[in-house]
Amino acid sequence: xxxxxxxxxxxxxxxPAPAFIMTKLLEWLFGVSVxxxxxxxxxxxxxxxxxxxxxxxxxWPMPLYLLVxxxxxxxxxxxxxxxxxxxxxxxxxELQEQIKEAKEDLRKKGLKM
Amino acid sequence: xxxGVDQAVGMSLVVFSxxxxxxxxxxxxxxxxxxxDHILHMYFLPREYSVILPGIAAVILLLCIGxxxxxxxWKNRKPKKVD
Numbered sequence: 001x002x003x004x005x006x007x008x009x010x011x012x013x014x015x016p017a018p019a020f021i022m023t024k025l026l027e028w029l030f031g032v033s034v035x036x037x038x039x040x041x042x043x044x045x046x047x048x049x050x051x052x053x054x055x056x057x058x059x060w061p062m063p064l065y066l067l068v069x070x071x072x073x074x075x076x077x078x079x080x081x082x083x084x085x086x087x088x089x090x091x092x093x094e095l096q097e098q099i100k101e102a103k104e105d106l107r108k109k110g111l112k113m
Numbered sequence: 114x115x116x117g118v119d120q121a122v123g124m125s126l127v128v129f130s131x132x133x134x135x136x137x138x139x140x141x142x143x144x145x146x147x148x149x150d151h152i153l154h155m156y157f158l159p160r161e162y163s164v165i166l167p168g169i170a171a172v173i174l175l176l177c178i179g180x181x182x183x184x185x186x187w188k189n190r191k192p193k194k195v196d
């Protein structure tokens with residue numbers, strides 16, 4: 001990518017030519033469209049593959065199934081984090097120590113508290 | 114530390130989501146491959162409802178989120194008017 005952009009930018013030294021680099025958005029759009037096309041192919045039988053009716057019945061609610069799976073995963077993650085929520089004792093002690101040090105330092109420099 | 118109530122709530126959330134995932138997977142993916150006169154079909158609603166019920170749930174959820182957001186924004190806007 002870098003090589004091609006430097007090659008193409010030789011035409012106009014002032015303005016760098018737009019190199020073909022896939023942004024994250026493009027990547028996601030590409031992936032989603034590929035998956036969506038595959039889903040549409042199977043569930044609406046666009047190519048007349050004469051798939052069994054059962055396959056189409058399974059494939060048709062797949063987007064919703066993925067959504068429900070994602071919801072379940074999110075719920076489970078939240079629940080697990082709630083169950084294993086912990087205190088950060090070490091960090092708390094460290095912070096208290098630093099506050100003490102800072103107060104000492106400021107007092108040395110003549111700040112009244 | 115997480116108290117006993119926290120742990121109970123969290124673990125029940127995990128168990129609930131796992132149960133929901135398993136039930137929905139069986140309903141959507143496995144059930145079409147089972148004969149329609151099999152006894153397993155007794156425990157599930159007709160297939161249309163596997164789309165309708167999550168749809169209703171999604172609509173209710175979105176309505177709740179919208180109402181929550183509206184209430185929060187409405188509450189936050191009030192003090193600015195007083196100033």
